[in-house]
Each structure stands twice: as C-alpha cells, then as structure tokens.
Amino acid sequence: MKVSDKQQVKRVLVVEEDPDYRRLVEYITKLNPDYEVYCFQTASDCLDNLHLNPSIITSEYQLPDMSGKEFLSRIKKYDENIAVIILSGKTDIPTVVDMIQSGATNYIPKDSSMKDELLKTYNRIKLHMDLRKDVKNIKDKVDQNFKFHETIKGESKAIRRIFNLLEKAAKTDITVSISGETGTGKELAAQAIHFNSKRKRNQFVAVNVAAISKDLLESELFGYEKGAFTGANHRKLGQFEFADKGTLFLDEVAEMDMSLQVKLLRALQEREFVRVGGTEPIKFDARIIVATNKDLGIEVEKGNFREDLYYRLLGLPIHLPPLRERDGDILILASYFLKNFSRKNDLGKLEINEASVEKLLNYHFPGNIRELKATVELAAVMAEDGLVDAKDINFRSPKPIQGFLLEEVSLREYTERIIHHYLEKYDDNVLLVAQKLKIGKSTIYRMLKGEKNKDNDADLEGFANSPDF
Numbered sequence: 001m002k003v004s005d006k007q008q009v010k011r012v013l014v015v016e017e018d019p020d021y022r023r024l025v026e027y028i029t030k031l032n033p034d035y036e037v038y039c040f041q042t043a044s045d046c047l048d049n050l051h052l053n054p055s056i057i058t059s060e061y062q063l064p065d066m067s068g069k070e071f072l073s074r075i076k077k078y079d080e081n082i083a084v085i086i087l088s089g090k091t092d093i094p095t096v097v098d099m100i101q102s103g104a105t106n107y108i109p110k111d112s113s114m115k116d117e118l119l120k121t122y123n124r125i126k127l128h129m130d131l132r133k134d135v136k137n138i139k140d141k142v143d144q145n146f147k148f149h150e151t152i153k154g155e156s157k158a159i160r161r162i163f164n165l166l167e168k169a170a171k172t173d174i175t176v177s178i179s180g181e182t183g184t185g186k187e188l189a190a191q192a193i194h195f196n197s198k199r200k201r202n203q204f205v206a207v208n209v210a211a212i213s214k215d216l217l218e219s220e221l222f223g224y225e226k227g228a229f230t231g232a233n234h235r236k237l238g239q240f241e242f243a244d245k246g247t248l249f250l251d252e253v254a255e256m257d258m259s260l261q262v263k264l265l266r267a268l269q270e271r272e273f274v275r276v277g278g279t280e281p282i283k284f285d286a287r288i289i290v291a292t293n294k295d296l297g298i299e300v301e302k303g304n305f306r307e308d309l310y311y312r313l314l315g316l317p318i319h320l321p322p323l324r325e326r327d328g329d330i331l332i333l334a335s336y337f338l339k340n341f342s343r344k345n346d347l348g349k350l351e352i353n354e355a356s357v358e359k360l361l362n363y364h365f366p367g368n369i370r371e372l373k374a375t376v377e378l379a380a381v382m383a384e385d386g387l388v389d390a391k392d393i394n395f396r397s398p399k400p401i402q403g404f405l406l407e408e409v410s411l412r413e414y415t416e417r418i419i420h421h422y423l424e425k426y427d428d429n430v431l432l433v434a435q436k437l438k439i440g441k442s443t444i445y446r447m448l449k450g451e452k453n454k455d456n457d458a459d460l461e462g463f464a465n466s467p468d469f
Contacts, residue, residue: 015059063086154329160323170196176317178291183368184320186291194247202246228277243286243306355390
C-alpha cells in the first residue's frame, strides 16, 4: 500500500517499552512544533495505528512482542516511504549494518549523544521529504505537458500570436522578457516556456523581486556564507543555485535596486556569481526569464534601470495583451473559470445567461485575467438555480476616476488629471498612454517635467492645439 503525499502529514509514532525513555523521546521529538507525536508501548499497538499515516517512526530495537527487524519489515510493507529510526542500547556493528540494509533510516545508540543524533536525523529526513516533494511536483507538471493551448486559454488573434512566440522561446535557451499589465498571466507564460523546453525536468524557480526588500534580495538570489553577517549561522544557497540546469524566473525585475542590477549583470555576463560573504565564484547554468508590468525602455530613459542590463535581458520580448484587447477570449476564460470553480466546490453545473454575457463584454477589466477569475468565482457563489445572472456579476475596480467634471477647474487641470490617471492605470507606460489618448509622447513628458507655465492662458492654447495633442 502506498500512502499519498497529501495524506502523509508530519506525524511521528514513538514505540518504546520503558515509560521514562518513551517520555524522553516524546519530549525531544516535540521540540519541533510541526510534529504530532503518538506513543506506543508495543510494536503491535503501533502497527494497528499505521492508518495515522506517519512520516517517521522511532522504535526500540528489542521490543516485547516482536523483533526490531520484523517490525521494520512490516512497516516498509505498509509504506516504504515511512522513515524508521531505531534506538537501542545494543551497538554491535553486525546489528547496525543489518538494520540499515533492511531499510532503517538510522540506528542511534541510547547514550549521551542520543538527543543530538535524533534531532540531526529528523532534520535529514525533513530535507529528504522536501526534496521528494519537489521532485514529485516537477514530474506532475511535466506530465501535464503544459500544452500552450491548454495552459493559456483563448482563441483571439492576439493570443495566437503569443502561442507562436512561446513555442519559439521553448525551442532554445534565449533569455525571454515578458511584459504586460498586472494580471495578464506573465508567470504562467514563463512556466509554459520552461515545461516545454529541454530543461523541463529540472527546477522552475520563481523570484518576485518586488516582494523582497533590497537588503535581502542579494542573499535570496546568490545565497550567503556562514558568518557573512550577524545571524548568518550557516551557509545558505541562493535561487541561482537552486535553478541550476533549470529556469530562473525574475518577476517584477524593474523594481530591482540599481546596485544589485550591477551584480545581476555581471552574473549573467560571466555565468557565475559569488555568495554574500564569499570569495569563490560559482558557475551556474540556468535559463533566465524576466517579467515586468513596466516598460523597461522607459525605465532606462528615466534612469531607473541600467541600459546594459536592459539589452542583456531583452532577448526575445513577449508582450501579453490586456484582456480587453483579446476579442472573444473573455467568454472563453469566464466559462473555463466557472466550470473549474463549480467542479472543485461541488456546485453542480452552472451556466451564464445573456444578461451576464453582455455585462462581462461591456466591462474593461483593469485587473485583467486575475480580476475576471475573481469576478466569475464570486458570481458562482452568488448564483441561484444553476444560472449566473447579471446581478451576480459584481465589478470591484479599485481606481475609478472620482468626481470627474464635478469640480469647476481649468482645462489644463482636467487634462493633467486624465493623463495622471492613465499613467497610474498603465504603470507609467508613456508610449501606451500616448497611444490610448492619441497624443504625442512629448506632450506627456513636457507635462511631467513641468516645463509649461500653468498660469499662462496663451500657453494653454498652444498646449491644446499642438500638432501632437
């Protein structure tokens, strides 16, 4: 019988006839608050409770009702992944070798070093379990095959162009830079590239640059040596090392501090890095994919991003279109999200009526796919009699233009408010805002730099009538 990973919680069964020693082992085990501990006096009692699906069993070698070897054999027959630790006052070499060869994780003598050895063994087992879980996750994702048309839903011309670029990206190790508004599925696109590439059986490591403080990001990426700083009590491997032979995905890369950009550039150029506090360069072989919701070219112009790093990362650029530019994909995605949510929550078959369809199609979805998913899932909860009605569709855009035209202000101020709203909406992408408002980039830059005199009416007229406005 094989117990699934989902069932294998961190439970430890302790088998010990001596009540004092049993309490001691229980105390040592509970030093790790993540472990649930159950104690038994005999092997038979323990075997009767294997339905608890333990991760670890610690057992005395000389049991009152059966030999340690027989007990070990019956545990392994139930689930070979259960780690078994043998504790014994008997330390002759043949016995130790026999138990290890029979499948025991460790054989620990009952002496003064027992506590430290037991804790070390628990740590090794945890690392092994985590590794086994990581390997399973990779295999599961590889088995899904990440077919582009199944991973990224849609049939619009815009998304078909993306499929074509993703397929090209997966065939080589070229660096890929993915851009797009928040919620357009940048990490999903990166995963699709990785799991269709030759690196698919190795790690996909994702790092959200914006979610880590600039003081910690270098250590997170490159790791550190013991003693590198206060609190560095051991060596820590960085994400570059974990991603070796696989793919390193740097999300929100535009948020990276300038000083760290220099170190990232050197690592990418030399294909090596140095841990914080270290001196020895470490080679790495990882495919790099970056993503941002900002225009890196504009960030370079502003002085926020290094130009040399920009060209190093540009590689194959893939811009994910916002949902409002994907024609009929809104309904395809809405149906997909509704079906999935209904299945996972046992809601039965749900359908979207015409009024709901019209309401969805007439909304601009500033939060893109992420907002659509949240909207559809809420609608599924609110729906009655298996039908999603228009009243069940609730949009919750956080940034409306409030009070527009309610105040009597100048044309210039209205204009500035509109431009600022669009810059905020499109993450300071000046080129995109210029296209949306049908004005020139220079108009926006002049406004941002404050070059025009707001009190000059003649200047206002020139502003409104300029060729690029």
